[in-house]
Amino acid sequence: MDTDRAERFVTGDINRFAMLLFLLSETAFFAFLIIAYVYFHNAVTSGPDAANSLDPWKSGIYTVFLLTSSFTVWRAEKCYSRGRRGAFLKWLLVTILLGAVFLFGQGREYLHLYRGNVTVNRNVFGTAFFTLTGFHGLHVLLGLIALAVLFGLALADSRCSQSSAVRTIATYWHFVDWVWVVIFSVVYLWSLF
Amino acid sequence: MSDTPYIPGAADLSIAPDIEARSGLLSWVASVDHKRIGIMYLLSSLFFFGVGGIEALLMRIQLARPNNNFLSPAAFNQIFTMHGTTMIFLVAMPVLTGMANYLVPLMIGAKDMAFPRLNALSLWLLVFGGLLLYFSFFAGGAPAVGWFSYAPLSEIPYSPTTGVDYYALSLVVLGIASIVAAINLIVTIAKFRAPGLTIRRLPLFVWMVLVTQVMILLALPALNASLAMLLIDRLMHGNFFVPVAGGSALLWQHFFWAFGHPEVYIVVLPAFGMISEVIPVFSGKVIYGYEFVAASTVAIAVLSYLVWAHHMFAVGLGHPVDLMFAMGSMLIAVPTGVKIFNWIATMWGGSIRFTASMLFAVGFLLMFTIGGLSGVSFAAFPIDWQVTDTYYLVAHIHYVLFGGTIFAVFAGLYYWFPKISGRMLSETLGKWHFWLMLIGFNMTFFDQHFLGLMGMTRRTFTYPDLPGWAALNMISSIGAGVMGLAVAVFLWNIAASLLRGEIAGDNPWNAWTLEWATSSPPPPDNFKRLPPIRSRRPLWDLAHPENPDWTHGH
Numbered sequence A: 001m002d003t004d005r006a007e008r009f010v011t012g013d014i015n016r017f018a019m020l021l022f023l024l025s026e027t028a029f030f031a032f033l034i035i036a037y038v039y040f041h042n043a044v045t046s047g048p049d050a051a052n053s054l055d056p057w058k059s060g061i062y063t064v065f066l067l068t069s070s071f072t073v074w075r076a077e078k079c080y081s082r083g084r085r086g087a088f089l090k091w092l093l094v095t096i097l098l099g100a101v102f103l104f105g106q107g108r109e110y111l112h113l114y115r116g117n118v119t120v121n122r123n124v125f126g127t128a129f130f131t132l133t134g135f136h137g138l139h140v141l142l143g144l145i146a147l148a149v150l151f152g153l154a155l156a157d158s159r160c161s162q163s164s165a166v167r168t169i170a171t172y173w174h175f176v177d178w179v180w181v182v183i184f185s186v187v188y189l190w191s192l193f
Numbered sequence B: 001m002s003d004t005p006y007i008p009g010a011a012d013l014s015i016a017p018d019i020e021a022r023s024g025l026l027s028w029v030a031s032v033d034h035k036r037i038g039i040m041y042l043l044s045s046l047f048f049f050g051v052g053g054i055e056a057l058l059m060r061i062q063l064a065r066p067n068n069n070f071l072s073p074a075a076f077n078q079i080f081t082m083h084g085t086t087m088i089f090l091v092a093m094p095v096l097t098g099m100a101n102y103l104v105p106l107m108i109g110a111k112d113m114a115f116p117r118l119n120a121l122s123l124w125l126l127v128f129g130g131l132l133l134y135f136s137f138f139a140g141g142a143p144a145v146g147w148f149s150y151a152p153l154s155e156i157p158y159s160p161t162t163g164v165d166y167y168a169l170s171l172v173v174l175g176i177a178s179i180v181a182a183i184n185l186i187v188t189i190a191k192f193r194a195p196g197l198t199i200r201r202l203p204l205f206v207w208m209v210l211v212t213q214v215m216i217l218l219a220l221p222a223l224n225a226s227l228a229m230l231l232i233d234r235l236m237h238g239n240f241f242v243p244v245a246g247g248s249a250l251l252w253q254h255f256f257w258a259f260g261h262p263e264v265y266i267v268v269l270p271a272f273g274m275i276s277e278v279i280p281v282f283s284g285k286v287i288y289g290y291e292f293v294a295a296s297t298v299a300i301a302v303l304s305y306l307v308w309a310h311h312m313f314a315v316g317l318g319h320p321v322d323l324m325f326a327m328g329s330m331l332i333a334v335p336t337g338v339k340i341f342n343w344i345a346t347m348w349g350g351s352i353r354f355t356a357s358m359l360f361a362v363g364f365l366l367m368f369t370i371g372g373l374s375g376v377s378f379a380a381f382p383i384d385w386q387v388t389d390t391y392y393l394v395a396h397i398h399y400v401l402f403g404g405t406i407f408a409v410f411a412g413l414y415y416w417f418p419k420i421s422g423r424m425l426s427e428t429l430g431k432w433h434f435w436l437m438l439i440g441f442n443m444t445f446f447d448q449h450f451l452g453l454m455g456m457t458r459r460t461f462t463y464p465d466l467p468g469w470a471a472l473n474m475i476s477s478i479g480a481g482v483m484g485l486a487v488a489v490f491l492w493n494i495a496a497s498l499l500r501g502e503i504a505g506d507n508p509w510n511a512w513t514l515e516w517a518t519s520s521p522p523p524p525d526n527f528k529r530l531p532p533i534r535s536r537r538p539l540w541d542l543a544h545p546e547n548p549d550w551t552h553g554h
Helices: A004-011 A014-039 A056-081 A087-114 A124-156 A163-190 B025-029 B036-061 B073-107 B116-139 B163-192 B205-235 B249-266 B269-283 B288-306 B308-315 B320-347 B356-379 B381-387 B391-421 B427-453 B467-500 B538-543
Strands: none
Touching: A004 A087, A004 B308, A014 A163, A014 B163, A014 B205, A014 B249, A056 A163, A056 B356, A087 A124, A087 A163, A124 A163, A124 B163, A163 B073, B036 B073, B036 B116, B036 B391, B036 B467, B073 B116, B073 B163, B073 B205, B073 B269, B073 B391, B116 B163, B116 B269, B116 B538, B163 B205, B163 B308, B205 B249, B205 B269, B205 B288, B249 B288, B249 B308, B249 B391, B269 B320, B269 B391, B288 B320, B308 B320, B320 B356, B320 B381, B356 B381, B356 B391, B356 B427, B391 B427
C-alpha cells in the first residue's frame, strides 16, 4: 500500500474548504434578504424610501473604507505566509481599523435615520433596509471579532507559525466585502435612478 | 511500503483524551466520536418520534368519530402543528443525519468526521433546539399555525402567544445545526476517503448523503432568512409579511417553499441511499446502473430547486406560471422513476433473502411509488385545485415521508443495528414489526385518499357525520393504533437484542462495503487496518480473489 498517496487525501486546507462551504450557504442567505428588499422596492408609495432617505455619497465613502480592508487583509495574508510577522500585524491592524470605520459609518447612518423617524416598523422599506444592512453589519462585527482574536493570538505567537486560520478568516472577510458591493449597488446606487 | 495502511482521520480533539475509552454518562455527553454522536442523534430522533407519534395518536382519537370532543379546537391546532414540525425537523432530518454521522466515516474508511468538535456542536444544537420548540407548551401555548406557518396567520394579530416565536427560534437553531453538520459531512467525504476510494467507487449511501448536504447548504438559508424576517415582524413590529402595512403574505410562501421543496428531497435522498445499500446485499447482486442511481440523484437535486411554486397553485399565480411549475414537477418523476427501475432491476434474477431489512426495503419501494404517483397527480394543477389541503394531501405526504423515508430508515436500522450494537435483532420480531407497520400504515393512510376526494379538509378538528366518513375515519384511527403497536414491537426487539441478542460478528450479512471490515461495534479509531480498495465492493474482492469486481471494471 502506497502511504504517500494515502496522505494526499488529507492534504489541502480543510479549514478554508469548510469556510468556503459556509460562505456558499451565507450567499444563499443574503440572496434571500436581497430578493426581499428588491421585491418591496416599488411597493413603497408613501413615507421613507431609498431615494428620499439614504445618502449614497456618504455611504459610498464608508464603502471605500470597507473595500480597502479587503486589500489590506490580502496584504496581511501574504506577509503572514512569507513569515514577515511585523508587517502581518501592521496590515491586520489596518484591516481592523478600516472595518471599524465602516461600522462607525453604519452606526451614524442608523442614528440619522432613527432621528428622521425611519425605523424597522415605519414602513416596509424600513423593515427590508434595516434587515438587510443590519445582517450585513452583524457579519462585519463578527469578522472584526475574528480578526481581533487573530491579532491577539499573533501577538502571543512570536514564530508566525503558519496556521490556516489566517487564510480562513481572510476568506470570510473578502466575502463580507463583496456582499456589501452587491448590497451597496442594490440599495444605494439603485436609489439614484 | 508498510503492512498497516495509513487511515485518514482527524487529529484527536477530545476534551479529555481518554474519554472515548470510558463509559458512563459523561463519556457520552463529552464525546466527539462520530459513532457516539451518531447514536445520540438516533436516540434523539427516536425520542421525538415517540412524542410526534403520541401527538398523531391523539389526533386520530379525536378524529375517530364524527363530532367528537376529545380535544378542543385550540389544542388540536397546536398538536397538528407540533406533530408536523417534530416529524420533519426533529425526526426525519436528524435520523438521517445520525445515520450519516455513524456510517459515512466507516464507509469511507476514515477515523472520524473532519471536525469532531463541530460534530458535537451540531448534535447538541439539535437536542436543545428540539427542547426549545417543546418549551412553548409551558410558555403560553405551542404554535398553532401548521408546520409551514403561513403569514399573516403567523403574525402577532392572529397568533398573539409566544408559540410562533418558539417555532421560529427553534427552527433557526435546528437550521444552524443542519448547516454545521452539512459542512462537516461534505469536508469529510471530500477529503477523508481511504486510498483507492475514488468518487466513482463511493457507496451509494455516501453519494446521496453528499448530494443531500449540498442541498442543505443551499436550502436551509432560505428557511433561516424567512424565520429571521418573521421574527423581525413579530418582535420588532416589522412589516415583511403584513399586507395592511405594505408587506406581502405571498413572499412568505415563496420563501418558505424555496426551502420546503428541496427539503422534501433532503429527507428522502439519504433514504434512497440506504435502500441502495440494502437491496443489492440481500439480492446477492451488484446495484444495477450505479452511475444512473448517482446521476439521477443530482438531477433530482437540481430540479427540486425549480418547482417550489407547485405548493402554491391555489394562490392564483396565473396560467403560464402554473404550467411551468406543473411541467417541472412532473419532470422530477423521471429521475425518481429511474431509481425505482434500478432497484427493481437489482432484485430481478437475484437470490433474494427476505430479512426484516429487505422486507422494509421492498415495502419502501411499494409505498414510495404510491406516494410518488399521488405526487404526480398533484403536479397537474386542476387536480391540485380540487384536492389541495384535503386528506388526499395528508395521504400523499405520509406515503412519501413515512412510507418512503421512515420505511427506508427501518430497513437501514435492521441492516446496520448489528454493526452499531454488536448484536443481531430478532428476525421474527422484525417480521412482526414489518407486517404490523405495513398493514397499520395502509389502514391509516390509504383510505385518506378517498376522504380527501370526498372533501374532508386537512387540519379540521372534527367533521359532520357524512355518508362513509365515520367508517373511513374509524379505520384510519384503528390503523394508527396498529402502527403504535408495531413501534412497540420494534422497541421490544431493540431492548431484547441489547440484553441477550445473538452476537453479530464483523459481517453478519456478507456485505461488501468498508463498515463491515471492522469489528461490531467498531473500536474508537474505527479500523485496525483497511482492506485494499480496488472496486466498489472491497470485501467481495477480499472474499473472492478468484473473481474480484475490478476485473469487471466496477
